Amino acid sequence: MKAIVDLCLVPIGVGTSLSKYVAACEKVLSETGLSYTLHANGTNIEGEWESVFGAIKKCHETVHDMGAPRIFTTIKCGTRTDKNQAMADKIRSVEDKL
Amino acid sequence: MKAIVDLCLVPIGVGTSLSKYVAACEKVLSETGLSYTLHANGTNIEGEWESVFGAIKKCHETVHDMGAPRIFTTIKCGTRTDKNQAMADKIRSVEDKL
Amino acid sequence: MKAIVDLCLVPIGVGTSLSKYVAACEKVLSETGLSYTLHANGTNIEGEWESVFGAIKKCHETVHDMGAPRIFTTIKCGTRTDKNQAMADKIRSVEDKL
Amino acid sequence: MKAIVDLCLVPIGVGTSLSKYVAACEKVLSETGLSYTLHANGTNIEGEWESVFGAIKKCHETVHDMGAPRIFTTIKCGTRTDKNQAMADKIRSVEDKL
Numbered sequence: 001m002k003a004i005v006d007l008c009l010v011p012i013g014v015g016t017s018l019s020k021y022v023a024a025c026e027k028v029l030s031e032t033g034l035s036y037t038l039h040a041n042g043t044n045i046e047g048e049w050e051s052v053f054g055a056i057k058k059c060h061e062t063v064h065d066m067g068a069p070r071i072f073t074t075i076k077c078g079t080r081t082d083k084n085q086a087m088a089d090k091i092r093s094v095e096d097k098l
Numbered sequence: 099m100k101a102i103v104d105l106c107l108v109p110i111g112v113g114t115s116l117s118k119y120v121a122a123c124e125k126v127l128s129e130t131g132l133s134y135t136l137h138a139n140g141t142n143i144e145g146e147w148e149s150v151f152g153a154i155k156k157c158h159e160t161v162h163d164m165g166a167p168r169i170f171t172t173i174k175c176g177t178r179t180d181k182n183q184a185m186a187d188k189i190r191s192v193e194d195k196l
Numbered sequence: 197m198k199a200i201v202d203l204c205l206v207p208i209g210v211g212t213s214l215s216k217y218v219a220a221c222e223k224v225l226s227e228t229g230l231s232y233t234l235h236a237n238g239t240n241i242e243g244e245w246e247s248v249f250g251a252i253k254k255c256h257e258t259v260h261d262m263g264a265p266r267i268f269t270t271i272k273c274g275t276r277t278d279k280n281q282a283m284a285d286k287i288r289s290v291e292d293k294l
Numbered sequence: 295m296k297a298i299v300d301l302c303l304v305p306i307g308v309g310t311s312l313s314k315y316v317a318a319c320e321k322v323l324s325e326t327g328l329s330y331t332l333h334a335n336g337t338n339i340e341g342e343w344e345s346v347f348g349a350i351k352k353c354h355e356t357v358h359d360m361g362a363p364r365i366f367t368t369i370k371c372g373t374r375t376d377k378n379q380a381m382a383d384k385i386r387s388v389e390d391k392l
Contacts, residue, residue, distance in 0.1 A: 001155070001158065001159065001162075004334060004335065005335070006300075006302075006334075006335035006336065008300075008370060010206060010208065010268050012206065012208065013180070013211055013212035015209055016208055016209035016265050016266045016374070016376055018208070019384075019387040019388045019390070019391055020391050022388045023388050023389075023391035023392050026388065026392055027392070037333070037334065038385060038388060038389070039331070039333045039338060039385070040298060040300075040331065040338040040340075040381035040382070040384045040385055041298065041300035041336075041338050041370050041372070041381075041384075042300065042335075042370070044333060044335050046334075049155055049158075050155075053151050053155070057099070057147055057148075057151070060099065060147075060175075060177050061099065064099075064177070064179050069178060069179050069180035069212050070176070070177070070178040070179075070180060070212045071176065071177050071178070072174070072175075072176050072206050072268075073173075073174070073175045073176075073177075074172070074173070074174050074175075074270050074370060075171075075173040075175065076170070076171070076172055076173075076302060076335050076336070076368060077169075077170075077171045077172075077173065078168070078169065078170050078171075079158050079162070079168070079169050080167060080168040080169070080310070081162050081167050081168075082167035082168060082310055087334035087335075088334070090334045090335075091332060091333070091334055093311075093313040094313045094316045094317050094320065094332060095317075095332070096313070097313055097314050097317035098317050098320055098321070102236060102237065103237075104202075104204075104236075104238065106202075106272060108304060108306065108366050110304065110306065110310055110312070111310035113307055114276070114278055114307035114363050114364045115289075116306070117286075117289040117290045117292070117293055118293050120290045120293075121290050121291075121293035124290065124294055125294070135235070135236065136290060136291070137233070137235045137287070138200060138202075138233065138240040138242075138283035138284070138286045138287055139200065139201075139202035139238075139272050139274070139283075139286075140202065140237075140272070142235060142236040142237050144236075167310050168310045170304050170366075172272060172368050174204060174238070174270060176237070178212070180212055185236035185237075188215075188236045188237075189234060189235070189236055191215040192215045192218045192219050192222065192234060193219075193234070194215070195215055195216050195218075195219035196219050196222055196223070197351070197354065197355065197358075209376070245351055245354075246351075249347050249351070253295070253343055253344075253347070256295065256343075256371075256373050257295065260295075260375050265374060265376035266372070266373070266374040266375075266376060267372065267373050267374070268371075268372050269369075269370070269371045269372075269373075270368070270369070270370055271367075271368070271369040271370075271371065272366070272367070272368055272369075273354075273367045273368075273369065274364070274365065274366050275354050275358070275364070275365050276363060276364040276365070277363050277364075278307070278363035278364060
């Protein structure tokens with residue numbers, strides 16, 4: 001089962017500057033071979049369910065290891081059985097109708 | 099790593115009445131041994147990361163098997179290393195300050 | 197247009213204990229006359245769109261005034277034109293199918 | 295109060311192809327003068343709170359007018375008082391640390 005996911009991880013208890021934690025998550029993702037794209041409110045990830053959620057768990061572990069005592073994460077997750085759709089297809093499908 | 103999660107699964111392409119799909123997810127959860135509570139905008143779940151996310155994957159598979167061609171799910175997920183907090187503790191902690 | 201909303205407001209830069217900020221939001225909601233219910237991962241709110249989102253803005257302003265320099269909020273919002281459904285109806289509709 | 299928002303609007307009861315509804319929302323946004331960027335799991339929007347949430351309400355009204363009887367929307371919303379940060383700044387701040 002393939003999933004297209006939006007991950008937004010917020011470390012709590014480490015002040016207001018969160019970018020180094022987000023950068024650490026990007027590095028976790030870069031080591032997975034998954035397709036991913038950083039945007040202003042999260043990171044879009046595409047791949048097999050197990051790989052994607054394994055990577056998200058690794059992000060939590062990594063950010064806790066960096067010293068964040070608490071993490072709040074929001075995930076949006078889409079799966080479909082009717083067609084094989086990539087992240088770029090979703091964007092193109094909207095842009096074609098503009 | 100323990101997680102407290104809010105799961106909101108929306109089947110797409112099956113009309114406007116979604117409650118039988120949500121009920122099927124509650125049955126999936128009931129078979130896991132995890133603590134969970136249905137609320138008006140989702141289901142709160144508490145347990146070990148692997149068990150919780152394994153159950154969420156099972157919900158997706160079950161709802162696809164029921165005929166939903168597309169699913170959109172929103173997950174909020176909290177983990178913390180500073181203390182062992184249950185769902186009921188979170189609510190009590192707020193209510194104590196009202 | 198009536199909305200059923202799940203609000204989860206996370207103050208950032210104020211340490212790991214967030215309950216006093218959530219309690220302040222509950223007080224904001226109590227002064228609006230809106231129906232609302234606290235749960236382990238947020239607060240469900242039901243009412244006219246303008247009232248609900250006006251209250252959410254007031255929550256942001258209140259939490260900033262309490263000293264939180266940054267806030268990250270997740271909102272799930274449902275509207276429908278096919279029927280008039282209350283929060284309790286949504287829960288009952290699922291429970292009837294268990 | 296400026297807000298940086300991620301909007302993900304899902305029409306329910308109109309089948310599995312949702313792109314024409316998302317395109318209609320993009321058109322709503324284009325008429326507001328707000329900065330916005332479509333991505334694979336939503337649209338990032340930046341502007342004054344009232345303008346941003348006014349636009350989101352207009353999106354709901356537009357999609358209902360197009361015939362969708364039910365809408366489920368997920369919003370992530372950030373506000374901060376410590377600095378004036380644009381969407382591009384958030385991305386750059388992470389990329390600088392990679």
